[in-house]
Amino acid sequence: MHWTPEHAQPLNQWPEQHLDVSSTTPSPAHKLELPPGGRQRCHYAWAHDDISALTASNLLKRYAEKYSGVLDSPYERPTLGGYGDAAFLNGAKGDPEPWPGPETPYPLASLHEGLPGTKSGSGGGSGGLGGSPVLAGNLPEPLYAGNACGGPSAAPEYAAGYGGGYLAPGYCAQTGAALPPPPPAALLQPPPPPGYGPSGSLYNYPAGGYAAQPGYGALPPPPAPPPAPYLTSGLAAPTPLPTPAPPRPSPASYGFQGVAEAGVSLKRKATDEGAEGRYRKYAFEPAKAPAADGASYPAADNGECRGNGFRAKPPGAAEEASGKYAGGVPLKVLGSPIYGPQLEPFEKFPERAPAPASRGGFAVPSGEPPKGVDQGALELATSKMVDCGPPVQWADVAGQGALKAALEEELVWPLLRPPAYPGSPRPPRTVLLFGPRGAGKALLGRCLATQLGATLLRLRGGTLVAPGAAEGARLLQAAFAAARCRPPAVLLISELDALLSARDDGTAAAGALQAPLLACLDGGCGAGADGVLVVGTTSRPAALDEATRRRFALRFYVTLPDGPARGQILQRALAQQGCALSERELAALVQGTQGFSGGELGQLCQQAAAGAGLPGLQRPISYKDVEAALAKVGPRASPKDLDSFVEWDKMYGFGH
Ligand SMILES: Nc1ncnc2c1ncn2[C@@H]1O[C@H](COP(=O)(O)OP(=O)(O)OP(=O)(O)O)[C@@H](O)[C@H]1O
Numbered sequence: 001m002h003w004t005p006e007h008a009q010p011l012n013q014w015p016e017q018h019l020d021v022s023s024t025t026p027s028p029a030h031k032l033e034l035p036p037g038g039r040q041r042c043h044y045a046w047a048h049d050d051i052s053a054l055t056a057s058n059l060l061k062r063y064a065e066k067y068s069g070v071l072d073s074p075y076e077r078p079t080l081g082g083y084g085d086a087a088f089l090n091g092a093k094g095d096p097e098p099w100p101g102p103e104t105p106y107p108l109a110s111l112h113e114g115l116p117g118t119k120s121g122s123g124g125g126s127g128g129l130g131g132s133p134v135l136a137g138n139l140p141e142p143l144y145a146g147n148a149c150g151g152p153s154a155a156p157e158y159a160a161g162y163g164g165g166y167l168a169p170g171y172c173a174q175t176g177a178a179l180p181p182p183p184p185a186a187l188l189q190p191p192p193p194p195g196y197g198p199s200g201s202l203y204n205y206p207a208g209g210y211a212a213q214p215g216y217g218a219l220p221p222p223p224a225p226p227p228a229p230y231l232t233s234g235l236a237a238p239t240p241l242p243t244p245a246p247p248r249p250s251p252a253s254y255g256f257q258g259v260a261e262a263g264v265s266l267k268r269k270a271t272d273e274g275a276e277g278r279y280r281k282y283a284f285e286p287a288k289a290p291a292a293d294g295a296s297y298p299a300a301d302n303g304e305c306r307g308n309g310f311r312a313k314p315p316g317a318a319e320e321a322s323g324k325y326a327g328g329v330p331l332k333v334l335g336s337p338i339y340g341p342q343l344e345p346f347e348k349f350p351e352r353a354p355a356p357a358s359r360g361g362f363a364v365p366s367g368e369p370p371k372g373v374d375q376g377a378l379e380l381a382t383s384k385m386v387d388c389g390p391p392v393q394w395a396d397v398a399g400q401g402a403l404k405a406a407l408e409e410e411l412v413w414p415l416l417r418p419p420a421y422p423g424s425p426r427p428p429r430t431v432l433l434f435g436p437r438g439a440g441k442a443l444l445g446r447c448l449a450t451q452l453g454a455t456l457l458r459l460r461g462g463t464l465v466a467p468g469a470a471e472g473a474r475l476l477q478a479a480f481a482a483a484r485c486r487p488p489a490v491l492l493i494s495e496l497d498a499l500l501s502a503r504d505d506g507t508a509a510a511g512a513l514q515a516p517l518l519a520c521l522d523g524g525c526g527a528g529a530d531g532v533l534v535v536g537t538t539s540r541p542a543a544l545d546e547a548t549r550r551r552f553a554l555r556f557y558v559t560l561p562d563g564p565a566r567g568q569i570l571q572r573a574l575a576q577q578g579c580a581l582s583e584r585e586l587a588a589l590v591q592g593t594q595g596f597s598g599g600e601l602g603q604l605c606q607q608a609a610a611g612a613g614l615p616g617l618q619r620p621i622s623y624k625d626v627e628a629a630l631a632k633v634g635p636r637a638s639p640k641d642l643d644s645f646v647e648w649d650k651m652y653g654f655g656h
């Protein structure tokens with residue numbers, strides 16, 4: 001039922017002004033309201049002036065309740081003319097039973113032909129049923145635009161909410177007729193607020209207003225989330241959460257509310273609404289290993305590297321793997337036939353086990369080393385470019401929940417489980433990650449390699465350009481060849497823009513490597529080369545020309561970390577320096593590091609450690625050290641830079 005404030009006033013005054021059912025004389029106010037030059041021919045059986053006030057009250061109540069049920073129905077209201085019972089429209093009894101009276105149902109006619117001036121029904125009213133036009137004239141304004149007769153539709157609208165009790169004042173004021181007993185004082189005192197009745201069934205609000213309501217905690221717990229068929233991968237569905245539901249990606253150790261990731265598309269957000277905790281598995285986990293920076297990882301230092309870039313699976317790795325989905329909360333696994341809580345990527349590609357070539361999967365081995373590739377360069381690439389750092393799980397990347405989900409859904413899953421039916425599109429083999437420096441693009445590339453169980457080869461644009469165009473091209477080809485030799489492989493090319501155009505540092509060979517790069521992308525990721533994923537990263541996406549841009553099937557914006565993510569990165573970095581800030585200090589630090597990238601947050605902590613005299617371990621880092629470091633380390637990306645990323649994302653990015 002629609003309730004608008006304008007209904008309040010007429011409703012409040014209704015008993016006195018509009019329900020003078022025992023009188024045949026309309027109120028002066030209504031005389032003025034009626035359209036001039038016509039007679040009102042609308043008749044209401046239940047308002048006939050010949051019936052007693054008590055009968056009228058009962059009838060009014062009865063039919064008001066009846067029709068209010070019609071009007072209250074959740075379905076779209078038909079126009080009044082659309083009701084089967086046309087008698088209702090003209091005020092006759094809207095009842096299947098025949099109305100006890102000699103008259104035939106009042107004919108449907110123009111209802112605003114005028115106001116009858118006499119009681120005799122000379123205006124065409126059928127004396128028995130709708131003899132009294134008074135109520136029609138006195139009823140409030142029509143509720144519906146198409147309702148020629150405002151009365152009948154208005155009456156049921158209000159009457160159900162106002163029992164017979166409120167009618168009494170109107171009747172009591174009348175004389176002559178058999179009056180009903182005076183209403184109980186409770187019905188009169190205190191008077192209902194305008195438009196609302198304390199006892200009305202329609203507007204049955206508590207007298208004290210909403211403030212008197214118990215808090216949300218008293219509400220029944222929300223229903224269990226429905227099965228999410230779109231999570232075809234078998235993502236674990238969380239068990240029903242207690243009320244109130246905790247914020248989604250925010251870790252329990254922080255007081256921050258879950259902040260929506262910047263740039264999350266409405267579509268994805270809307271999809272997420274139904275799957276509470278969708279990003280739970282991406283929740284940042286405390287540090288388990290040294291800094292996640294690639295440079296800080298020792299390469300094959302203890303012989304644990306399995307050749308595919310990752311260390312041997314420690315005992316209990318399966319539990320750790322299922323933990324990525326759990327995040328401490330027991331989760332129910334959806335019944336996907338493909339994915340389960342087991343760590344599929346690692347299980348699927350143990351020790352580079354070749355997958356059957358007929359499947360067209362990501363791990364199809366290429367067999368012999370590619371012809372025409374310099375063996376020396378190949379060995380160089382293999383020895384220098386293969387990254388043997390520890391695996392990076394989704395949970396090792398703070399924040400970026402929507403991006404991680406997009407990468408997994410649009411890249412990892414299609415690569416691991418390519419569609420089996422013929423003619424299906426080939427999963428993407430190239431992805432471009434762009435965003436401010438230090439935002440975690442390389443970290444995400446490493447994470448992709450982990451998720452795919454792939455060998456990770458890392459290249460840096462600046463490194464390729466430095467020795468000159470010819471040598472750079474040779475290294476580039478060698479890197480692609482090495483990747484093809486070690487499928488499944490992820491080739492991570494950072495600073496991609498350095499290969500394409502001049503940088504500020506004025507390196508030579510700028511742009512000279514574009515042609516070799518395009519050739520490698522076509523050959524290394526083309527239809528004939530399965531098992532290689534190229535991840536390009538850049539902080540200058542505008543430097544990419546169209547030809548290069550088009551070579552990257554997916555393009556995702558890696559944003560700066562939001563508040564909760566900054567808190568996680570800071571806490572982790574400071575913990576590595578032996579510093580534990582209080583929650584309040586951490587919150588202040590998060591506030592003060594707005595616009596910092598993950599890399600800059602790491603620099604900040606290093607600077608704080610240096611201020612404290614580390615590495616001499618003279619004293620632990622304090623909040624003051626970090627504050628002092630803030631004066632030296634600041635965010636590099638300007639708001640203008642960030643705007644340009646957003647613009648580029650809008651034009652060429654894929655959103656997430
Ligand atoms: N979301 C994050 N969670 C955890 N650590 C992060 C995150 N983002 C960045 N870092 C850390 O910041 C450092 C820099 O990250 P990374 O090298 O991935 O940035 P990048 O975007 O590749 O930067 P560049 O554009 O300079 O290459 C790394 O130590 C990385 O672990």
Ligand SMILES: [Mg+2]
Nearest residue numbers: 441442494537
């Ligand atoms: Mg990088």
